Amino acid sequence: xxxxxxxxxxxxxxTGSPLIWAWYLTQIKNTPAEAVLLGQPNTEAKFALEHxxxxxxxxxxxxxxxxxxxxxxxxxxxxxxxxxxxxxxxGIIDHHKLVGGLETKGPIDITIRPLACTATLMYELIGKHMxxxxxxxxxxxxxxxxxxxxxxxxxxxxQTDRAVAHALAExxxxxxxxxxxxxxxxxxxxxxxxxxxxxxxxxKKYKVGDKTFRISVLETTAxxxxxxxxxxxxxxxxxxxxxxxxxxxxxxVIDILNEEATLLVPNDLVRTVAEKSFNVTVAxxxxxxxxxxxxxKQIIPxxxx
Amino acid sequence: xxxxxxxxxxxxxxTGSPLIWAWYLTQIKNTPAEAVLLGQPNTEAKFALEHxxxxxxxxxxxxxxxxxxxxxxxxxxxxxxxxxxxxxxxGIIDHHKLVGGLETKGPIDITIRPLACTATLMYELIGKHMxxxxxxxxxxxxxxxxxxxxxxxxxxxxQTDRAVAHALAExxxxxxxxxxxxxxxxxxxxxxxxxxxxxxxxxKKYKVGDKTFRISVLETTAxxxxxxxxxxxxxxxxxxxxxxxxxxxxxxVIDILNEEATLLVPNDLVRTVAEKSFNVTVAxxxxxxxxxxxxxKQIIPxxxx
Numbered sequence: 056x057x058x059x060x061x062x063x064x065x066x067x068x069x070t071g072s073p074l075i076w077a078w079y080l081t082q083i084k085n086t087p088a089e090a091v092l093l094g095q096p097n098t099e100a101k102f103a104l105e106h107x108x109x110x111x112x113x114x115x116x117x118x119x120x121x122x123x124x125x126x127x128x129x130x131x132x133x134x135x136x137x138x139x140x141x142x143x144x145x146g147i148i149d150h151h152k153l154v155g156g157l158e159t160k161g162p163i164d165i166t167i168r169p170l171a172c173t174a175t176l177m178y179e180l181i182g183k184h185m186x187x188x189x190x191x192x193x194x195x196x197x198x199x200x201x202x203x204x205x206x207x208x209x210x211x212x213x214q215t216d217r218a219v220a221h222a223l224a225e226x227x228x229x230x231x232x233x234x235x236x237x238x239x240x241x242x243x244x245x246x247x248x249x250x251x252x253x254x255x256x257x258x259k260k261y262k263v264g265d266k267t268f269r270i271s272v273l274e275t276t277a278x279x280x281x282x283x284x285x286x287x288x289x290x291x292x293x294x295x296x297x298x299x300x301x302x303x304x305x306x307x308v309i310d311i312l313n314e315e316a317t318l319l320v321p322n323d324l325v326r327t328v329a330e331k332s333f334n335v336t337v338a339x340x341x342x343x344x345x346x347x348x349x350x351x352k353q354i355i356p357x358x359x360x
Numbered sequence: 361x362x363x364x365x366x367x368x369x370x371x372x373x374x375t376g377s378p379l380i381w382a383w384y385l386t387q388i389k390n391t392p393a394e395a396v397l398l399g400q401p402n403t404e405a406k407f408a409l410e411h412x413x414x415x416x417x418x419x420x421x422x423x424x425x426x427x428x429x430x431x432x433x434x435x436x437x438x439x440x441x442x443x444x445x446x447x448x449x450x451g452i453i454d455h456h457k458l459v460g461g462l463e464t465k466g467p468i469d470i471t472i473r474p475l476a477c478t479a480t481l482m483y484e485l486i487g488k489h490m491x492x493x494x495x496x497x498x499x500x501x502x503x504x505x506x507x508x509x510x511x512x513x514x515x516x517x518x519q520t521d522r523a524v525a526h527a528l529a530e531x532x533x534x535x536x537x538x539x540x541x542x543x544x545x546x547x548x549x550x551x552x553x554x555x556x557x558x559x560x561x562x563x564k565k566y567k568v569g570d571k572t573f574r575i576s577v578l579e580t581t582a583x584x585x586x587x588x589x590x591x592x593x594x595x596x597x598x599x600x601x602x603x604x605x606x607x608x609x610x611x612x613v614i615d616i617l618n619e620e621a622t623l624l625v626p627n628d629l630v631r632t633v634a635e636k637s638f639n640v641t642v643a644x645x646x647x648x649x650x651x652x653x654x655x656x657k658q659i660i661p662x663x664x665x
Contacts, residue, residue, distance in 0.1 A: 144458075147458075150467055151467055152463070152464045152465065152466050152467050152468070153449075153452075153462055153463055153464040153468070153470060154463055155460045155461050155462055155463045156460050157458055157460055158457070158458055158459055158460045159457045159458040160457065160661075161457050161474065161656075161657075161661070162455055162456055162457050162472065162473070162474040162475075162656070163457070163458070163472065163474055164472070164473055164474065165458060165470060165471070165472035165473075166470070166471055166472075167467065167468070167469070167470035167471075168467070168469055168470075169466065169467040169468055169469065170467075351466075351467070352466075356465075356466070
């Protein structure tokens with residue numbers, strides 16, 4: 056049985072895309088496959104699972120050597136089990152930059168495209184067989200696209216993401232605005248999470264100069280709910296950074312509706328990096344960055360250049 | 361202007377596929393692109409260029425940082441310019457296993473499929489626009505497929521490679537047997553090459569246990585022309601290995617028509633590796649391996665396991 060999974064700290068795309076592809080492999084390609092997760096899905100992903108009638112996939116505890124796997128929504132070994140290269144990697148479907156480090160035993164199917172969302176690419180790869188997809192699979196695709204594009208607000212959004220989402224919404228009879236509002240409300244309800252959990256929820260490690268930063272992003276329609284916990288979040292940063300072998304945590308709170316990010320600035324190192332990267336002057340312990348919505352397009356490129 | 365290129369020591373696929381893709385980018389996608397080579401094409405590739413009416417592409421001397429490039433027929437940094445990751449890699453089209461090591465600045469188009477030939481994959485990617493392809497582009501595609509599949513004899517051949525080749529041949533009014541015979545005759549005429557040049561013509565480095573081997577393959581319809589030079593080839597091996605930082609050269613002479621390989625066995629190390637890998641007993645200074653045609657499918661997997 057092939058295991059299909061996305062990255063650690065699963066968001067909606069990394070939760071939904073494995074379910075979509077496992078359906079395709081099993082039902083269309085006659086290759087039994089099951090979706091699994093590499094951690095607890097976030098609150099938006101949980102909402103999407105329930106909304107479209109899926110059981111939550113099991114969380115992978117241990118990846119046995121030689122296990123056949125398809126990796127979706129990442130090609131970064133740092134976001135995957137440590138022994139990923141001992142698995143029998145049979146496919147990779149992704150929309151991120153190639154970081155290097157994954158190796159396969161033989162030639163396999165690898166498709167990476169500069170789209171906003173893995174599910175959009177799957178829609179294209181599945182092609183005419185989409186006609187056979189059950190409502191849940193189509194609905195999950197739509198949720199993945201709305202999540203990754205922040206309802207088309209993110210600059211990562213392509214015409215293809217937009218067109219696929221509209222086609223799915225029309226076919227399903229779903230109002231895109233309503234669905235996105237429900238999803239973003241689910242994502243914004245972070246009251247149940249500790250400060251450390253919030254910092255780790257959607258974090259990726261990057262080299263910035265000679266330092267390693269854990270770049271955390273929280274997309275929300277209720278930024279005050281997070282920013283009111285600023286002091287506690289800053290206090291939790293050193294331990295979270297150390298746990299992950301990073302020097303610093305940079306937390307960007309993305310205000311989806313106002314289309315801006317607030318970066319917490321706990322110390323001089325982050326201040327210096329922020330001022331240089333975003334060409335701003337930081338006065339207090341945070342800085343608002345108008346228009347910044349995307350780690351991939353607007354944060355990482357300026358930090359690492 | 362985007363530069364499109366394949367690997368060092370260009371064979372027909374690494375010479376032809378850049379020309380095919382440069383045509384597609386320039387004429388169909390309105391993105392000016394030119395094919396270049398990373399070395400002198402082999403005699404079969406030269407024949408194909410002339411046969412289908414192409415000028416030989418320029419040989420890339422120096423890859424400037426930031427140059428926009430599309431890499432075809434490899435994803436292995438060892439087979440590409442040393443500073444490849446400083447280029448602006450805009451696409452990768454390949455049919456080899458993922459080895460890791462290439463990095464891109466952002467998300468780009470990457471398509472890897474387990475087909476015998478890059479040109480087959482390009483035929484699929486170009487899709488309906490193939491109708492606009494000039495005769496030379498279609499002919500070069502056919503030559504690439506016949507070369508990489510050894511006229512469908514190689515176990516790497518898939519139904520897709522076969523179907524695409526037959527469709528192209530029919531459309532072009534070309535007899536596949538005739539064309540393949542001319543191509544293989546061109547490839548087999550190695551009289552102009554020195555022993556060292558022969559060893560380097562189609563060589564890839566691999567780790568075998570704690571040693572590094574340069575695995576050289578010569579596909580030919582006239583194996584005697586090469587095997588009659590056995591002593592001189594063996595004498596040239598240590599210098600060729602050293603030049604490339606390898607411990608040994610293993611030379612497999614592939615007899616295309618008789619579908620067998622002859623491995624030269626110059627010393628005990630190669631003998632031990634050969635006996636263990638191919639489950640044979642080596643009596644003299646060479647061993648015939650019936651049915652072995654493909655480095656990718658039949659040589660590398662047993663050597664490195």
